[in-house]
Amino acid sequence: MNKRIYIGLLCLTVVIALPFGTDAFLGRSWVRLLDFALLYTMLALGLNIVVGYAGLLDLGYVAFYAVGAYLYAMLASPHIGMHWPLWALLPMGALLAASFGAVLGAPTLGLRGDYLAIVTMGFGEIIRIFLRNLNITNGPAGIDLIDPIQIGNFSFGSSHSLLGWDLPSIYNYYFLFIVLTAFIVLVSYRLSDSRIGRAWAAIREDEIAAKSMGLNTRYLKLMAFAMGAAFGGISGVLFAGFQGFISPESFTMGESVMILCMVVLGGMGHLSGVIMGAILLAILPEAFRPLSQFQQITFGHVWLDPANLRMLMFALALIVVMILRPEGLWPSPVRRRELHQNDAMPASVQKEGP
């Protein structure tokens, strides 16, 4: 028990010290990157409920991020002239996104695998195109001058001094995002280790058997969709307040794919793995930035734009990981077994297939 307390304290210290260390050694832009990494972590954790726990492939997940972001942008900006507080908009964003999740889930319940992926992809695009073409969302121009997040009198958008240190707004957001990420981790963990979590796992393993054991698979899948979407909505609300400006271009399918990659690369269904995947993929592109300088110095010319190089490296990394470790970098034991099902199984136990 003592050991766990020490480990907990150590983690807490690292989490608190991280932005200060990053700022001192790598510069302030990296702290901002940390903030984004946390937003992606929340998104990946939300998608993990749908893909990792319930085994439903969702390629339109970014739609729920958009729903949360636009909710905040419209109700907390001069756009309509409303300035609602975070404590109201955060749960509203979660609820609204969850109902969108249910709306998406309801007609797709009979679908699995590829078919579900196609329908969800379409859904994601529909939302983005709506946002682009509606007047109320200000079309492709998006919404700007969004209120910074404020709780009581504490505005996250301005710097505050603490013990003589001047902390800029990215620090405020960092700590806000850490708290909410911790909340989402806790909820995810408790769900996975419960009656509902076991039911999701059972559906993922064998849907017919799950139904025959009395599981209401329709309802359970809807709950997975809604729960995952709610986390997407929360991340969206935070994103809009943090960024101060949003447009439909922040919510493309590429973004959905990126979040899915985080989940798959890290290890579907495993919280530590998903968090690692999200942070890794959010930071990786920045890590390639010095490559442009490196090229300038060695060749006297930038041959490969790091932005392109980064996509190349990213794709390569994905391919390598998926070939060598299809279960992800840090998988849950159950997932590892699922993906190595046929490796070392006594012949007598092999199933005849579904």
Next chain:
Amino acid sequence: MNALHSPTHHLLVAKGIGKHFGGLSALDQVSLNIPSHSIYGLIGPNGAGKTTLFNVLTGIYRADEGEIHLNGVSLTHSSPNEICKQGIARTFQNIRLFGNMTAIENVMVGRHVRTHSGMLSAILRLPSQRREEQEMMAHAQGLLDFVGIGHHANQIARQLPYGDQRRLEIARALATQPKLLALDEPAAGMNDTETATLGRLLQKIKASGVTLLLIEHDVKLVMGLCDRVAVLEYGRLIAEGEPISVKNNPRVIAAYLGTEAA
């Protein structure tokens, strides 16, 4: 057998069940009356429609004709999960466990339908939810002990020996607290000793008040165990009754051995 002299209560009543795949009649006017607290055998040559009938009774297929009642409640148009909730649980011919979960988790999934904790109570870890989890675990362990694999509780289902996987499937089905337990070839692939142990287990389940419906190829097991037997051939019921009379029914002998033997 004395029960037959008093008016019998029928737990499951299936009337005129028909199921067609394209032009093929997999089931044609099949009627079954399964008495409470009995072991009811369903036999027939390969392809006779036994598993199809199972799938219809458990809602995986929908019957094209006929009606199904369990204790007077109509299940004709119910989905598999509703049917399970009403009290029919099943096992599968080619074992369908949740292979990568542990044995005890498999049984706890079976318990899902009789428990209630939802998402909110799981997120908040309410005392009621924690108590229910404890109860589920204890109950599941009890069932694993009951079928004789209690020592395997934390093993991965897929890695259990074949016979134990069959038992685990039975434990998982029992966790749903069925009135009728439908077993699709539970002795398939078992040797004589394992089959004998299984027979004793089925008797024990019957003694606990559960009615059993059994598809089985092992005629010795069926004849020794079942209170009544129905025989299917080409989707039709050709005989029904006590094992002795069915065994000596010329149509049954013909179905199993070919017409010349009759």
